[in-house]
Amino acid sequence: MLGRFKKQESEAPATHHGLTGPRVPRHSGAWAMMRKRLEAEPGLRILDIGYTSPTNINYLTGLGHSLFMADLVHEACAGQWLTGELDEDEKPVWNVDGFLKQTLNFAGRLFDVVLLWTSLDYLPEPLVKPVVGYLYASMNPGGQVLALFHTRTQGEETVHCRFHVTPGNDIDMQLSEAFPIQRSFTNRSIERLFAGWSGHKQFLAKDALSEVIMTR
Numbered sequence: 001m002l003g004r005f006k007k008q009e010s011e012a013p014a015t016h017h018g019l020t021g022p023r024v025p026r027h028s029g030a031w032a033m034m035r036k037r038l039e040a041e042p043g044l045r046i047l048d049i050g051y052t053s054p055t056n057i058n059y060l061t062g063l064g065h066s067l068f069m070a071d072l073v074h075e076a077c078a079g080q081w082l083t084g085e086l087d088e089d090e091k092p093v094w095n096v097d098g099f100l101k102q103t104l105n106f107a108g109r110l111f112d113v114v115l116l117w118t119s120l121d122y123l124p125e126p127l128v129k130p131v132v133g134y135l136y137a138s139m140n141p142g143g144q145v146l147a148l149f150h151t152r153t154q155g156e157e158t159v160h161c162r163f164h165v166t167p168g169n170d171i172d173m174q175l176s177e178a179f180p181i182q183r184s185f186t187n188r189s190i191e192r193l194f195a196g197w198s199g200h201k202q203f204l205a206k207d208a209l210s211e212v213i214m215t216r
Contacts (some may be wrong), residue, residue, distance in 0.1 A: 020175045034213065
């Protein structure tokens, strides 16, 4: 798997907005669990984070769900949400409220499932906690977030990918825009980030990704 990613990474332009290269299957315990809920409960409202995936659209709407999409990492890294000012620590000031209202504005709709994938690993630091807080406020009680977190910040497995769902227990990974990873997460830091949520379940993985399902 890693060799295929490495080859494509060298060929993909850094500014490309979209998807490049082959899809690489990866077993996902979190997706296997989430898929069972999606198959058993039609009519859910789902938010899928990332570049538009026709595969995800067709599969999830085919199960009878309403699907909405938001490409948070691309929007955050485009640079338009920097105010041009510095805070007291000489760090850039972000228009956090403007970012949230434009990228996650769904006219008051509440979601049952959010497929967040690895987005939090690539968001600028000032946006991470506000995004999690906004998602909490935008979900129905019992709603769930499927998130993946890198356990290290170096190595080939830290490349930015889009995730495509499948009817089985795998998710397909495909290279997307070459955004640099911003951070890695430990189990403890994930728990702190989602403090106040009613529960979470972590899934063991053999690669550098940790899988979590958080419950609102």
